[in-house]
Amino acid sequence: MASHQASSEPAPPTPTPSEAPGALGLKAVLLSPGYLKLLVLAVVIGVPVSLVAFGFVGLEHQLQHWVWTSAPQQLGYDQPPWWWPLPTLALAGLLIAPVLTRMTGHGGHLPVRGLGGPPVPPKALPSVVLAALIALPLGVSLGPEAPLMALGAGLALLAVAQAKRDAQPSVAGIVGTAGSTAAIATIFGNPLVGCVMVLEAAGLGGPQLLLLVVPCLLASGIGAVVFTGFGHWTGLGIGALTLPSLPTSGVPEATEFLWSVPVAALVAVVVVGAQSLGWSTALFTRRRTGLRVILCAVAVGVCIAAYGLFTGRSPEEAALSGQATLGQLAADPHAWGVGALVLLVLFKGLAWGISLGSLRGGPIFPAILIGAAIGIACSGLPGLGTASGLSIGLAASGAAITGLPVTASLLAILLVGANAADAAPLMIVSAVVSFVVATKLRRTAPDLD
Template identity: 65%
Template sequence: MALRQTLLSPGYVRLLLLSVVLGVPIALACFFFVSLQHELQHWVWESLPETAGYDRAPWWWPLPAMLLAGLLLAPVVTRVPGHGGHVPVNGLGGPLLGPKELPGVAFAALATLPLGVVLGPEAPLMAVGSGLALLALRSVKRNADPKTVLILGTAGSTTAISTILGGPLVAAVLVVEAAGLAGPQLVLLLLPCLLASGVGALIFTGFGKWTGLSIGALTLPEVPPDANPDAWDFLWGIPVAVLIAVIVTTGHRLGYLTAAWTRRHTVVRTVVCATAVGSCISAYALITDRSPEEAALSGQAALGALAAHPHSWSIGALAALVLCKGLAWGICLGSLRGGPIFPSALLGAAIGIACSGLPGLGTAPGLALGLATATAVVTRLPVTSAVLAVLLLSHDAASQMPLVVVCSVVGFVTSQLLEGERKSGASS
């Protein structure tokens, strides 16, 4: 009864309307934000090398690019309000970032992510969404209720992330799972977020077709041929999921070490970490004689290419990608700024496809379990990870769903066990 009264109250109805009204300008701003970021990335890694006379970025290209990224980010981390956003090793969580932190977050993302930082756009995008929502609320109402601030800030974040992670469904499930079992309070939080994210997805879709701009969302235009999982897929899938969880958790632990190391002498050590990331990316290009762009950046483009043409990558190239990109990702998690999800999805997919040569394990199941396991390890949200993997797999989703669900749980449990060992070891 209390929930019904709240839902029908004039104040809550106004809150729902406000979430829709704010969703339109926030979605527009976020659309052009990620479009600009994608265009800058294309210029740095494709247009500029072609202008310099190369058919693709040479192996040494990441070294000056990442050095520049470190030099641009270091003063933001140390002197600008909000420090350029949350440290990505801590996940997508943390307190909402308000209008004061917005310039630093936007600059850090636009100035460094296109240069090759091995992180995704999801965390800065969520921060931009929440910051714009709170800025609009503050301009309308100076002394807003804290609960209203929380709901509208979260709605702004889900508006921003709804399309970059596959649509409003993933955003809604993320809110549900991250909030925990909050009963009626969860419903009150979820409805404005669902409305705002739906409006955001509509804006992103419409403006993408109208302007022709790309936002670089996490999508798989093509996936390996459909194959229903059988007993062999589950027999191999569970240990492969454990392997993925161990590798991704190891990268995450490197992020904790890097974060602790950069707390002192932050300016110098941030530049050192960025240079180390560039070295890892260049090492991949030297080892494989492939483009360094595959190991740089967030990985959504490489993930799409890997899913569409998995057999064009040798086992050695996939191993080098996991090693070099995994090291670069771990360093970025603790020292630079961005989102942790996108690169982990590529790492999981690469391991899953590399293991698909095992007797009885298909390419499509390997891709499916890799996506679900890696994202569950990083986000600590197995349901959200399963939903995201299912949406990415498109027409293969129905057949791969049992394997996706099982492996997301296996990855989550394994990472929790490993995390518990890390904490117990640190405390002793």
């Protein structure tokens, strides 16, 4: 009877998603005074962080231009001679060794570890900035993204009162992440890429993701406004990852989708191989760090000089982060023969791998160049066009180096601009294939502590 009475009573209404306890809790958090204050803090912090980041990138860009353009011209060279990287990288090693061995923070984390890691404490920021301003302009095969993220996170944490961080530990993580996105707002060519990247890397899901995405998106937008405005007002370049000109593209053929699998897998193999070299280099520099870092810097210079010597082209193409070379390659891919592209991948890959485990900078930009070079080199295969080869290389390299296929796909799609509508499916397939292959091949990171 009791059972009958229970079954005859009307069942309680099923709550709609907006009425679910988790959603109600999320709504309460989003509208709470504390969270609204956090959004205001993201804006307040985003402006000064972006200004400092803009100054850092502008200074690095000007130093790079002087080392690789102005100085050779003053000595009577139209372009840097093949031997130019030998003294510049030796100087980089000599200058950066004491920063890595004696300063607090040791110049930040190793690039072979990726972009992640805990936020850099403010007291370590001087070594991070100094190491990057030494290594990047002098030709180390790394990008500016990791130092920028460390700089943004460290400055953001510095701006938050210690007492408040202790009282709400989660605030430190959100503010630090927002600072990172503000600092790299346009270095990837679009503020949305940086925001998606840090969120995908955070590995959060459900309501927690929304709590993090709003301040990050806000800080990224503020950072982009600052970067764009000051870039326009000052005329200073920031070296953002963009492709001003691209080969013509159409709807990919079925054969191009078939080629995307082996080409993307090849890109993943090359990227993981360079990372393995980076881990070996990191183990090599654990002891007698100062001397061995100098030796690694010299080895990077030898690789870059070898590219210039064997190809007769400017060694600058294999040096630095690769942003400028990527733009040139996309604008005129046929200016490089297949042999020159193979040598670019070989020597740039060796220089990048050594740099990953010994010097300081970001790992993403050189990987994108290497992937693009592989894709264009493979575009001579039957049924694979130049534009599709480039698209495959861009997406596959981003997924392999970051381990973030969504971010890699978005970055590649935004880079190809007008070709995006036709190339997006091909790039998504390439990113997934490369991600899976790289995950399968990548070895467990050795213990460096």
